[in-house]
Amino acid sequence: QVQIVQSGAEVKRPGASVKVSCKTSGFTFNSYAIHWVRQAPGQRPEWMGWIIAGNGDTKYSEKFQGRLTITRDTSASTTHMELSSLRSEDTAVYYCAREGGYSSAYSFDFWGQGTRVTVSS
Amino acid sequence: EIVLTQSPATLSLSPGESATLSCRASQTLSYTYLAWYQQKPGQAPRLLIYGATKRATGIPDRFGGSGSGTDFTLTIDRLDPEDFAVYYCHQYLNSPPTFGGGTKVEIK
Numbered sequence: 001q002v003q004i005v006q007s008g009a010e011v012k013r014p015g016a017s018v019k020v021s022c023k024t025s026g027f028t029f030n031s032y033a034i035h036w037v038r039q040a041p042g043q044r045p046e047w048m049g050w051i052i053a054g055n056g057d058t059k060y061s062e063k064f065q066g067r068l069t070i071t072r073d074t075s076a077s078t079t080h081m082e083l084s085s086l087r088s089e090d091t092a093v094y095y096c097a098r099e100g101g102y103s104s105a106y107s108f109d110f111w112g113q114g115t116r117v118t119v120s121s
Numbered sequence: 122e123i124v125l126t127q128s129p130a131t132l133s134l135s136p137g138e139s140a141t142l143s144c145r146a147s148q149t150l151s152y153t154y155l156a157w158y159q160q161k162p163g164q165a166p167r168l169l170i171y172g173a174t175k176r177a178t179g180i181p182d183r184f185g186g187s188g189s190g191t192d193f194t195l196t197i198d199r200l201d202p203e204d205f206a207v208y209y210c211h212q213y214l215n216s217p218p219t220f221g222g223g224t225k226v227e228i229k
Contacts, residue, residue, distance in 0.1 A: 035218070045166065045209065047218040061217045095165055106213060107156040107171035114165050 002026040006096060006112040012119050017084040020115045022096035029077035030054040033099040035108060036070060036081045038092040046092075050099070051079055086119045093117075123148050125210050125221035133229040140197040142224045144210035149190050154214035157186055157195045160223075161206045169208075170195060200226070 007021040035050040049060035051070045058070050072079045093114040100109030124147040155173040158166035168177040170186035183198040205228050210221040
Protein backbone atom coordinates (compact mmCIF):
# COMPACT_ATOMS: atom_id res chain seq x y z
CA GLN A 1 0.00 0.00 0.00
CA VAL A 2 1.10 3.56 -0.65
CA GLN A 3 2.87 5.15 2.31
CA ILE A 4 4.39 8.59 2.61
CA VAL A 5 6.28 9.42 5.77
CA GLN A 6 7.78 12.82 6.49
CA SER A 7 10.57 13.86 8.84
CA GLY A 8 9.87 15.31 12.25
CA ALA A 9 9.04 18.78 13.50
CA GLU A 10 11.60 21.55 13.28
CA VAL A 11 12.20 24.79 15.16
CA LYS A 12 14.36 27.33 13.40
CA ARG A 13 15.64 30.85 13.93
CA PRO A 14 14.81 33.59 11.42
CA GLY A 15 17.31 33.56 8.57
CA ALA A 16 18.06 29.85 8.91
CA SER A 17 17.17 27.05 6.47
CA VAL A 18 15.05 23.96 6.97
CA LYS A 19 15.13 20.69 5.08
CA VAL A 20 12.15 18.34 5.23
CA SER A 21 12.23 14.82 3.85
CA CYS A 22 9.40 12.75 2.40
CA LYS A 23 9.98 8.99 2.16
CA THR A 24 7.64 7.01 -0.05
CA SER A 25 6.90 3.32 -0.49
CA GLY A 26 4.32 1.07 -2.05
CA PHE A 27 4.54 2.46 -5.58
CA THR A 28 7.04 3.00 -8.38
CA PHE A 29 8.63 6.25 -7.23
CA ASN A 30 10.09 7.18 -10.63
CA SER A 31 6.66 7.09 -12.27
CA TYR A 32 5.19 9.96 -10.29
CA ALA A 33 5.54 13.61 -9.38
CA ILE A 34 5.68 14.81 -5.79
CA HIS A 35 4.29 18.16 -4.76
CA TRP A 36 5.02 20.24 -1.67
CA VAL A 37 2.18 22.16 -0.04
CA ARG A 38 2.24 24.17 3.16
CA GLN A 39 -0.53 25.29 5.47
CA ALA A 40 -0.16 28.10 7.95
CA PRO A 41 -2.34 27.97 11.08
CA GLY A 42 -5.99 28.52 10.14
CA GLN A 43 -5.16 29.10 6.49
CA ARG A 44 -5.83 27.31 3.24
CA PRO A 45 -3.19 25.00 1.79
CA GLU A 46 -0.61 26.76 -0.38
CA TRP A 47 1.24 25.07 -3.22
CA MET A 48 5.01 25.51 -3.16
CA GLY A 49 6.44 23.41 -5.95
CA TRP A 50 6.89 19.96 -7.40
CA ILE A 51 9.45 17.51 -8.68
CA ILE A 52 9.10 14.85 -11.34
CA ALA A 53 10.74 11.91 -9.62
CA GLY A 54 11.79 10.20 -12.83
CA ASN A 55 13.96 12.97 -14.25
CA GLY A 56 14.31 15.44 -11.39
CA ASP A 57 12.62 18.32 -13.20
CA THR A 58 11.23 20.89 -10.80
CA LYS A 59 8.83 23.80 -10.86
CA TYR A 60 8.44 26.32 -8.07
CA SER A 61 5.80 28.85 -7.15
CA GLU A 62 7.01 32.35 -7.97
CA LYS A 63 6.44 33.19 -4.31
CA PHE A 64 9.30 30.90 -3.28
CA GLN A 65 11.69 31.38 -6.20
CA GLY A 66 15.23 31.71 -4.94
CA ARG A 67 14.42 30.30 -1.48
CA LEU A 68 13.05 26.85 -2.31
CA THR A 69 14.89 23.77 -3.51
CA ILE A 70 13.23 20.41 -4.08
CA THR A 71 15.41 17.38 -4.73
CA ARG A 72 14.97 13.65 -4.87
CA ASP A 73 16.95 10.51 -4.07
CA THR A 74 15.64 7.79 -6.32
CA SER A 75 17.59 5.06 -4.51
CA ALA A 76 15.66 5.90 -1.34
CA SER A 77 12.33 6.84 -2.99
CA THR A 78 12.59 10.09 -1.08
CA THR A 79 12.16 13.75 -1.87
CA HIS A 80 13.52 16.68 0.09
CA MET A 81 12.26 20.25 0.40
CA GLU A 82 14.67 22.93 1.56
CA LEU A 83 13.48 26.44 2.33
CA SER A 84 16.06 29.11 3.13
CA SER A 85 16.06 32.61 4.65
CA LEU A 86 13.25 31.62 6.96
CA ARG A 87 10.99 34.24 8.49
CA SER A 88 8.16 34.04 10.99
CA GLU A 89 5.60 33.89 8.17
CA ASP A 90 7.06 30.54 7.12
CA THR A 91 5.70 28.94 10.30
CA ALA A 92 3.38 26.25 8.95
CA VAL A 93 2.80 22.56 8.47
CA TYR A 94 4.58 21.36 5.36
CA TYR A 95 3.16 18.44 3.38
CA CYS A 96 4.37 16.38 0.49
CA ALA A 97 1.76 14.79 -1.74
CA ARG A 98 1.85 12.38 -4.64
CA GLU A 99 0.33 13.50 -7.92
CA GLY A 100 -1.79 10.53 -8.81
CA GLY A 101 -1.33 10.38 -12.54
CA TYR A 102 -3.94 9.63 -15.17
CA SER A 103 -5.97 7.24 -12.99
CA SER A 104 -6.88 10.03 -10.58
CA ALA A 105 -6.82 12.86 -13.10
CA TYR A 106 -3.52 14.10 -11.68
CA SER A 107 -5.01 15.05 -8.33
CA PHE A 108 -2.97 14.80 -5.13
CA ASP A 109 -4.05 11.33 -4.10
CA PHE A 110 -1.74 10.48 -1.19
CA TRP A 111 -0.26 12.85 1.36
CA GLY A 112 2.42 12.66 4.01
CA GLN A 113 1.44 13.25 7.61
CA GLY A 114 2.89 16.77 7.61
CA THR A 115 5.93 18.36 9.24
CA ARG A 116 5.47 21.31 11.55
CA VAL A 117 8.07 24.02 11.05
CA THR A 118 8.20 26.81 13.59
CA VAL A 119 10.28 29.91 12.93
CA SER A 120 10.92 31.88 16.07
CA SER A 121 13.68 33.91 17.64
CA GLU B 122 -3.57 32.63 -10.68
CA ILE B 123 -7.02 31.04 -10.41
CA VAL B 124 -8.81 32.04 -7.21
CA LEU B 125 -11.25 29.55 -5.70
CA THR B 126 -13.97 30.94 -3.45
CA GLN B 127 -15.85 28.50 -1.22
CA SER B 128 -19.17 29.08 0.44
CA PRO B 129 -20.45 29.02 3.03
CA ALA B 130 -17.47 29.38 5.35
CA THR B 131 -19.26 27.32 7.99
CA LEU B 132 -22.14 24.91 7.76
CA SER B 133 -23.87 23.87 10.99
CA LEU B 134 -25.79 20.64 10.55
CA SER B 135 -26.96 17.60 12.48
CA PRO B 136 -25.92 14.00 11.76
CA GLY B 137 -28.22 12.53 9.14
CA GLU B 138 -28.75 15.83 7.34
CA SER B 139 -27.31 16.63 3.92
CA ALA B 140 -24.63 19.21 3.13
CA THR B 141 -24.10 21.22 -0.03
CA LEU B 142 -20.74 22.96 -0.41
CA SER B 143 -19.94 25.41 -3.20
CA CYS B 144 -16.68 26.28 -4.95
CA ARG B 145 -16.51 29.08 -7.49
CA ALA B 146 -13.48 29.67 -9.72
CA SER B 147 -12.28 33.02 -11.03
CA GLN B 148 -11.77 31.46 -14.49
CA THR B 149 -13.36 28.61 -16.36
CA LEU B 150 -11.85 25.26 -15.37
CA SER B 151 -11.70 22.02 -17.16
CA TYR B 152 -13.80 19.78 -14.93
CA THR B 153 -11.06 17.21 -15.15
CA TYR B 154 -8.82 19.21 -12.86
CA LEU B 155 -11.06 20.00 -9.90
CA ALA B 156 -10.74 18.02 -6.68
CA TRP B 157 -12.21 18.07 -3.19
CA TYR B 158 -10.36 17.17 0.01
CA GLN B 159 -11.46 16.56 3.58
CA GLN B 160 -9.23 17.68 6.43
CA LYS B 161 -9.64 16.90 10.11
CA PRO B 162 -7.69 18.68 12.89
CA GLY B 163 -4.07 17.63 13.00
CA GLN B 164 -4.36 15.54 9.84
CA ALA B 165 -3.33 15.89 6.23
CA PRO B 166 -5.95 16.56 3.55
CA ARG B 167 -7.59 13.41 2.22
CA LEU B 168 -8.67 13.16 -1.41
CA LEU B 169 -12.44 12.68 -1.75
CA ILE B 170 -13.32 13.67 -5.31
CA TYR B 171 -11.20 14.14 -8.43
CA GLY B 172 -12.17 15.12 -11.93
CA ALA B 173 -15.04 17.07 -10.31
CA THR B 174 -17.27 13.97 -10.06
CA LYS B 175 -15.20 10.84 -9.42
CA ARG B 176 -14.90 9.41 -5.93
CA ALA B 177 -11.42 8.43 -4.82
CA THR B 178 -10.74 4.88 -3.71
CA GLY B 179 -12.55 3.98 -0.49
CA ILE B 180 -14.74 7.08 -0.38
CA PRO B 181 -18.37 6.31 0.57
CA ASP B 182 -21.05 6.97 -2.03
CA ARG B 183 -22.72 9.55 0.22
CA PHE B 184 -20.05 11.94 -1.14
CA GLY B 185 -20.81 13.34 -4.57
CA GLY B 186 -19.28 15.99 -6.80
CA SER B 187 -20.81 17.97 -9.64
CA GLY B 188 -20.36 21.12 -11.66
CA SER B 189 -18.56 22.61 -14.62
CA GLY B 190 -17.15 25.89 -15.89
CA THR B 191 -16.68 28.05 -12.83
CA ASP B 192 -19.18 26.49 -10.39
CA PHE B 193 -18.64 23.21 -8.59
CA THR B 194 -20.46 21.48 -5.74
CA LEU B 195 -19.67 18.84 -3.16
CA THR B 196 -22.70 17.10 -1.71
CA ILE B 197 -22.64 14.95 1.40
CA ASP B 198 -25.80 12.91 1.97
CA ARG B 199 -26.80 11.66 5.42
CA LEU B 200 -23.96 13.22 7.39
CA ASP B 201 -22.09 10.72 9.50
CA PRO B 202 -20.35 11.91 12.70
CA GLU B 203 -16.99 11.27 11.02
CA ASP B 204 -17.87 13.72 8.21
CA PHE B 205 -17.59 16.82 10.41
CA ALA B 206 -14.41 18.43 9.13
CA VAL B 207 -13.10 21.14 6.81
CA TYR B 208 -13.48 20.65 3.07
CA TYR B 209 -11.29 22.26 0.42
CA CYS B 210 -11.68 22.46 -3.33
CA HIS B 211 -8.52 22.44 -5.43
CA GLN B 212 -7.74 23.21 -9.06
CA TYR B 213 -4.65 21.90 -10.73
CA LEU B 214 -5.24 22.87 -14.36
CA ASN B 215 -3.40 26.15 -14.19
CA SER B 216 -0.12 26.78 -12.49
CA PRO B 217 0.12 27.48 -9.67
CA PRO B 218 -2.34 24.92 -8.31
CA THR B 219 -4.64 26.66 -5.85
CA PHE B 220 -7.00 25.77 -3.03
CA GLY B 221 -10.23 27.31 -1.86
CA GLY B 222 -10.55 28.87 1.57
CA GLY B 223 -12.45 25.89 2.93
CA THR B 224 -15.90 25.13 4.33
CA LYS B 225 -16.12 23.90 7.88
CA VAL B 226 -18.95 21.43 8.44
CA GLU B 227 -19.67 21.49 12.14
CA ILE B 228 -22.15 19.71 14.38
CA LYS B 229 -25.21 21.80 15.14
